[in-house]
Amino acid sequence: MKIIISILLCALLAYAVGIYGNLPWWSFVVTNLIVAIVVPQKSFHSFLIGFLSIGLLWAGLAIGIDQGNHHILSTKVATILPLKGSYISLLVLTSFVGALLGGLASLTGSFIKMK
Amino acid sequence: MRLLPFLASAVVTIGLVSLLNTQLSIGPTKSPKLGYFLSPQHGFWKNAEKINTNFDANLVAGELKGNVDVYIDDRLVPHIYADHDEDAYFVQGYLHAKFRLWQMDFQTRVASGRLSEIAGADKLSIDRFFRRLGMVYGAEQTEVKINETNPVMKATVDAYTAGVNAYMKQLAPEDLPFEFKLMNYEPELWTPKKTYLFLMFMSYDLTGRSAALDLQLTNTRDFLGYDLFNKLYTNTQDSLDPIIPKGTVYQKPSIVPIKPANSDTNYLMHKNTLAYQTQPSPEAPDKNNGSNNWAVAGSKTKSGRPILCSDPHLGLNLPSLWYEVQITTPTHSTYGASFPGSPAVIIGFNDSLAWGVTNAGRDVLDYYELKFKDSSQNEYWFNGEWKSVTKRKEVIKVKDSADVVEEIAMTYWGPAMFDAHYQNPQSKGRNLAVKWTAFTPSSGVEAFYQLNRAKNYDDYIHAISLWTCPGQNFVLATKSGDIAIKQQGAFVARWERQGDFIMPGQDSTYDWQGIIPNNENPTIKNPIRGFVSSANQKPTDASYPYYLGTASYFPLYRGISVNKHLANMNQITAQDMQALQTNNDNVFAATARPALMKYVQLDKLSPDAKRMVAEMTNWNLVNEEHAKGITVFKIIWDSVAQAVWGDELAGSDLALTKPDDFVLLDQMLKDSNWSIADDIRTKDKVENFKDQVTLGVENATLKLLELEKENKLEWALFKATRVLHLTKIPALSRMNLPIGGGMNIINATTENHGPSWRMIVHLTDEIEAYGLYPGGQSGNPGSPYYDSFVDYWAAGKYYRLLFLSKENLIKNERTKWHIQFKTAS
Numbered sequence: 040m041k042i043i044i045s046i047l048l049c050a051l052l053a054y055a056v057g058i059y060g061n062l063p064w065w066s067f068v069v070t071n072l073i074v075a076i077v078v079p080q081k082s083f084h085s086f087l088i089g090f091l092s093i094g095l096l097w098a099g100l101a102i103g104i105d106q107g108n109h110h111i112l113s114t115k116v117a118t119i120l121p122l123k124g125s126y127i128s129l130l131v132l133t134s135f136v137g138a139l140l141g142g143l144a145s146l147t148g149s150f151i152k153m154k
Numbered sequence: 155m156r157l158l159p160f161l162a163s164a165v166v167t168i169g170l171v172s173l174l175n176t177q178l179s180i181g182p183t184k185s186p187k188l189g190y191f192l193s194p195q196h197g198f199w200k201n202a203e204k205i206n207t208n209f210d211a212n213l214v215a216g217e218l219k220g221n222v223d224v225y226i227d228d229r230l231v232p233h234i235y236a237d238h239d240e241d242a243y244f245v246q247g248y249l250h251a252k253f254r255l256w257q258m259d260f261q262t263r264v265a266s267g268r269l270s271e272i273a274g275a276d277k278l279s280i281d282r283f284f285r286r287l288g289m290v291y292g293a294e295q296t297e298v299k300i301n302e303t304n305p306v307m308k309a310t311v312d313a314y315t316a317g318v319n320a321y322m323k324q325l326a327p328e329d330l331p332f333e334f335k336l337m338n339y340e341p342e343l344w345t346p347k348k349t350y351l352f353l354m355f356m357s358y359d360l361t362g363r364s365a366a367l368d369l370q371l372t373n374t375r376d377f378l379g380y381d382l383f384n385k386l387y388t389n390t391q392d393s394l395d396p397i398i399p400k401g402t403v404y405q406k407p408s409i410v411p412i413k414p415a416n417s418d419t420n421y422l423m424h425k426n427t428l429a430y431q432t433q434p435s436p437e438a439p440d441k442n443n444g445s446n447n448w449a450v451a452g453s454k455t456k457s458g459r460p461i462l463c464s465d466p467h468l469g470l471n472l473p474s475l476w477y478e479v480q481i482t483t484p485t486h487s488t489y490g491a492s493f494p495g496s497p498a499v500i501i502g503f504n505d506s507l508a509w510g511v512t513n514a515g516r517d518v519l520d521y522y523e524l525k526f527k528d529s530s531q532n533e534y535w536f537n538g539e540w541k542s543v544t545k546r547k548e549v550i551k552v553k554d555s556a557d558v559v560e561e562i563a564m565t566y567w568g569p570a571m572f573d574a575h576y577q578n579p580q581s582k583g584r585n586l587a588v589k590w591t592a593f594t595p596s597s598g599v600e601a602f603y604q605l606n607r608a609k610n611y612d613d614y615i616h617a618i619s620l621w622t623c624p625g626q627n628f629v630l631a632t633k634s635g636d637i638a639i640k641q642q643g644a645f646v647a648r649w650e651r652q653g654d655f656i657m658p659g660q661d662s663t664y665d666w667q668g669i670i671p672n673n674e675n676p677t678i679k680n681p682i683r684g685f686v687s688s689a690n691q692k693p694t695d696a697s698y699p700y701y702l703g704t705a706s707y708f709p710l711y712r713g714i715s716v717n718k719h720l721a722n723m724n725q726i727t728a729q730d731m732q733a734l735q736t737n738n739d740n741v742f743a744a745t746a747r748p749a750l751m752k753y754v755q756l757d758k759l760s761p762d763a764k765r766m767v768a769e770m771t772n773w774n775l776v777n778e779e780h781a782k783g784i785t786v787f788k789i790i791w792d793s794v795a796q797a798v799w800g801d802e803l804a805g806s807d808l809a810l811t812k813p814d815d816f817v818l819l820d821q822m823l824k825d826s827n828w829s830i831a832d833d834i835r836t837k838d839k840v841e842n843f844k845d846q847v848t849l850g851v852e853n854a855t856l857k858l859l860e861l862e863k864e865n866k867l868e869w870a871l872f873k874a875t876r877v878l879h880l881t882k883i884p885a886l887s888r889m890n891l892p893i894g895g896g897m898n899i900i901n902a903t904t905e906n907h908g909p910s911w912r913m914i915v916h917l918t919d920e921i922e923a924y925g926l927y928p929g930g931q932s933g934n935p936g937s938p939y940y941d942s943f944v945d946y947w948a949a950g951k952y953y954r955l956l957f958l959s960k961e962n963l964i965k966n967e968r969t970k971w972h973i974q975f976k977t978a979s
Contacts, residue, residue, distance in 0.1 A: 050783045057195030060328035062191040065779055071370070082159070100194035108202035112332070112936030118885035119336075133192045133199070135176065143167040148162035 041078065042088060049074050049092030049141065054100075068144040069091055075148025082149045094138025101133045112148075141144025177338055182276050186336050199937040201332040209971040214977035217244055224249070225963050226971040227956050230931035230939045233480040233919050233969075235960045240313040242481045243497040245975055247344070250477060254494035254933040255322070256331035257473040259341045261495060262348040265355035266290050269556040270558075271551040272339045278558060280552065285548040286576055287365060288626070289567040293350040293594045299595030300346075307600045311346045312601035314497040318344035325629045332935050333881065352495035353599060357592035359439050359468070360624035363707075364519035365588070366438035369580035370811035371704065372521075372655040376463065377806045385830060386799060386813040389705045391586045392820045392866040393745075395714045397627060397639060397693040398676045399683070407699035409668040413649040420658055422651060440907050443468055444709060445512035446716055446735070446900060447921065449631040449639070451680065456725045460631035461916045463731050465503050465909040466509020467902045470886060472927030472941060476500075476911045480957060486607040489957045491911045491927065498602045501911060503923060506609045507632040508915035512688045514625035514641050517648075517703035518592070520666075522567045522659030524585040531563050531573060534585075535663045541566070567659055568593055580809040587659060589666070591644045596622040605716035611679065618642045619672045627688035633917045635853055638679040639686040640692045645670045648701040670700055685720045686882045689713035689900075710816050711742040719900075727874025727961040728916045728924060735912055736899065736950035738777040742815070743787050747775070749822040750790065753847040763855040766790070777901070779870040779894045786867070788896075789857055791815070794850030798843075801833045869894060875903055877928050877944060879935070886935045888928075893948040901950070 052074065053067035071089045080088060104115050105126060113126035122128040174189025191197040207662070209226050220237040222245050222435040227233065232249050236242035240552075252256060263269055266289060274735035284290075300307050322343060334340060375383045394400075447464040454459055468475060483497065490502015501510050527533040532561040533540040543563035550558040567587035577583055597620050604617030610632055618628045618640060625643025630636065647668040648655065655665040676693040678686055691713035692702055702708070718741065719734055747770065754767065766786050774784020795818050803810055821828040826843055833841045858867070866872050875893050879886035895901030895908065902908050908928075916922040928947040932939035946953070956968055963969055 054195070057193070060196060060326045063175075063191045064196040065175065068167065068171060097192075097194050100592060101199050104194060104199045104202045107204040108936060109205055109938075112198065112202040115885045115935055123550040124885075133194065136189060136192050136530075139536060140167070140174070141172055143163065143170060147160060147167050150156045150163060 041154055042080070042084060044076050045074060045080065045088045046092045046095075048078070049088060049145065050096040053093055053096055053141070065140065068140060071141050071144035072148035075145040076151050080149055082146060085149030086142045088144040090124060090138045091143030092145075093141025094134045097137035098134035105130065157278075157380040165452045182912075184274070184338070187338055190863055191335055196328050198332055198335055198936070200328045201335070201934055203932075203934060203937040205938055209973065211497075211973045212976070213973065214978055215244070215248075215320050215683040217313070217320065218975060218977040220977060221976040223960065224973040224975070225960075225969050226973065227966075228955060228970050229478075229942070231478045231480070231956070232973075233482070233956070233958075233963055237899060238485065239483050239485055240309055240973075243310050243313040243484050244317035244320070246481065246492065246497055247314040248321045248975075249479070250316075250492075250494040251321035251344070253931060254473055254477060255325075255341060255881060258318070258344070258352075258495045259349075260324050260333070261355060262351045264959055265351040265358070266293070267548070272337060273554040275555050278552060281550050282558070282560060282576065284358075285550065286562055286569065286571045287358070287362075288549065288571070288588060288590070289351065289354050290561075291546065291569060292590070293347055295595040296353070296598075297347050297592055299865055300350075300597065304600065306595055307597060307603065307964045308346075309632050310497050311349050311599065311667060314349065314518045315344050315346050328347060331933065337881075349496050349599070354592060356493075357623045360443055361516075361518050361590075361592065363439045363441065363443070364517050366580060366809075367704075367706065367811060368517075368519070368521050368654065368656060370809050371706075373580065373582065373806070373808040374803075374810045375972050376425050377808065377810060378802065379425070381742045382802065386802065386815055387704065387706065387819060391692065391705055391708070391710055391816055392824070393710060393816070394692055394695065395717050396691060396695050397641065397688045397713070398678050398698075398777070399681065400695045402678070402694070402697070403413045404694070405674065406535075407647070407674060408671055409647040409701075411649040411652065411667040411701075412651045417649075417664075417975060419666065421655065421895070440469060442908075443513060444515070444690035444712070444902065446687070446689045446712060446909075447510040447512045447627065447629040447639075447900070448716060448720060448725055448765065449629050449637040450720065451637050451684040451722075453634050454684040454720075454726050455916075456727050457916065457918055459633070459638050459917045460635060461726060461728060461731055461914065462503070462508040462510060462629060463655055463735055463914050464512075464629065464632035464638075465735055465912045466511065466513075467908055468503065468910040470875075470908055470910060470928055472879045472905055472935075473875050473909065473933030474927050476927045476929070477931065478927075478955075481606070487940055487957075487959075488606040489955060490913070490924065491925075494933075496599065498599075498606050500602055501716060501913060502606075502914045504606060504608070504919060505921075506634075507614065507630060508917060508921075508923075509605055509608075509614065510629045510776060510913065511626040512629075513690055514627055514645075514693070515644065515690050515703075515707040516625050516645050517653055517707060518623060518625065518644065518646060519588065519590040519816065520646075521571075521586040521588060521656045522651040522664065523656055524565060524567075524573075524587050524659050525842045526563075526573070526585055530886055531570070531575060534563070534565055535660050536566055543570070546896065547830055565659075566662075582808065584656065586656060591623045591646070591669075594622060594644060598622055599669075610634065611638060614638070615640070625872075627693070629688065631915070631917055633919070634681060638677070639688055640677040641675050641688075642672065643675075645675065645700070648703070648772040650701050651704075653703065654704045674700075683721065687713070687716050687720060689716050706811070706814055709898065710741060711798070712900060712902060715739055715741040715898075715900050728914050728922055731914045732924065732952050735909070735914065737900040738775050738896075739798060740775050740784065740896075740899060742819070743784070744775050744847050745823070745937060746815075746819050747771070747787060749819060749937045750794065750808070750847055753822070753826070753843045754851055755844055755848045758848055760855065762859060763851050766855050767851060767860050777894045777896045777899050778867060779868070779892050781869045781894070782867040784869045784896070785861065785872045786854075786858055789861075790851055790854040793854035793857070794818075794847050797833075797850040797853065798831055801835050802830065804835075833852045869896070873903075873905060875908070875948075877941070878906055888941055888944050891944070912947070914952065921957055923955040924954050926951075926953050
């Protein structure tokens, strides 16, 4: 239960700091870190929380946008990057980049816990 | 706290953030900052526009004098209704920015030599070229003139600028256009100077070919000697059908340019033998930058009212050079294609008349050779004394590298473009100053402002009299029944061959002796034949009293095709005009194929070559998408031309220019023993056209067999027409379009070039207009409106243009959205 709450909290805060385009794109690293300090978990659990929270947030946002756009832009970007024009690969990459960084941020935070 | 794991984890996290926040080098290009780029709240995903986006909006702008209503139709074309003219241009600027911001930024960067600033040292050669050519200098001249002498245009450009900036100021960082994110830079606020830089770029695009051609012609003349040169690059075009019909009588010229007494030895026959250094030179403007336009009088139409057509042929790009707009204020109501970057409509129509333009192609850029006193380049010899230059400093910022400073010596002639610090394979180690009409301060932007408001022929003549560079053929048709065409611009009164080559610049003997007065520029109104037309051919026959420039500037065959069709058409409708604008008849091949067949020795050909000749002769002379005969014809023709003059041009390590096709064709038609046909490398044999055509067919067959193997003989597959994104990234472009046409064809669609805006206006009481361009109203690659016209365009179809009063537009079923602009009060 605590894990799910942490995931939701991380995702919510990451979304919130993402609304303001003037803040850097990696602001969720800071919020994940703080959540990991405030709601202590075992290190591996922390990583998982950070990984899933940002991974799911980014995947959810990107999939929502991509559906509404009928894959017009994702197909083009997936050709430039290059991912052979596969918007699914691009969604996976997007989600994974966010997830990995989110996981590392939470993991880092978990080592600061006071216990 | 577990220090060691913490430190390790922190280092990895920070390392990954930095890596994802850095542009990585991939070959010559750089990646976007990947983390930023992929972030769904910051990066490219934000540009993936919702398919059913609602463009309704209520906006407040303190700069406005009154309220403005914009209705947007189903093709995303805005119809602007404003109570004040300046407000309309404010909103036009706002909408250009909203839909085309990146393109506006990028195009003015190219024009002002500022690509290196965002793309690094890789683009330095392009930047240096444009700086040294005086692009920024030219824009500054016009800006000063307008600010000092033209309050109406100043107010117009200022309002436009304020509109662009009003959009930019409310733009959130995450909503920056896609390309800024991809290339990782940010736009800067618009300025009036950027508008003049953009117009300067159009001058370059449409008259700047001389900047390369004059050097190539000089090198070719040096290499061949003038006598041989004059045979291969003759100015006589036997089959010319000029814009002003042959036989027209011209008034006595008010300027009679005098050829300098020593010009034969010091200029025409002069042979320069300086060593040269090499520097890459950027692409010259496309030789095919041209256009068609015509108007037919009511006497030839079914309705009894004139019809006007215009299709400018330019580079085909995404986002398109054009943006459709309707502007309606109490002073005028106008619809047409506008330039993102400039106020008003450029090609279009209003309540009373329609106009269109084609490029005049006249030579208005010359080089003069300088002699500097010493390597400081502070003084140059002119009219018998050492004259001081002023030095113009151009600082080029380079991404990830030190600034590059160009110190350009400004002379009597203009900027010393080529000197000890700047050479290229064409300039051959010389000091060359540029003289160009684009440097003359101009109110050209007012010409279009006035055309937007013109009511009749006199207004049109007055409006275009303001136009100086690039010279254009302005076609006109009015509701009241007038049709006209005038070649207008600041054209140099030249003596024969003046400025075709680099000219001596040590005194004023070779200077321009005047600009031809506007009333002597070729004009025709309501001719008996019932139509006027232009397709970049020479404007007049040889009886016009001024030298027009080297024939290489003037393609011949499209004009012949247009005039042939128009002469034969009667009871014309707008639909007939659609068919003509997309017509694929090949009049060049219609003459050239029989000429080839006259000389080819069939019995000497290999079986494959015979088969190819049969493919060519069975072809219906129409450049259709699936035709193979045109591909075969083109390869054979090019191969024969190579056989005929490849030997003469072989062995030069300088940049030369090829002779024009008409030269070869005219000779094949009239002289079977033309001396050039001989291969000068074979000493024991004198070849003639029979030998060279037969050889050419055999050589062509080798290439054709390869194409056949690759399954690329069909014309559209061979030609592979593409509409390229301005960065040339294929994923953002439309490649391999199914379309016919080609060079010398009315549907002038070549590889990356062709009809960039097709417009047909039938001047009935309620105007019936059609048009489209190969792009879309949105510049965003993530929008369904990015390339929404491309397939229709390729198929030769048209949209009916909505040109309505506010009341009727609101009621129209094609009207989708409403943007309301309110003043602050």
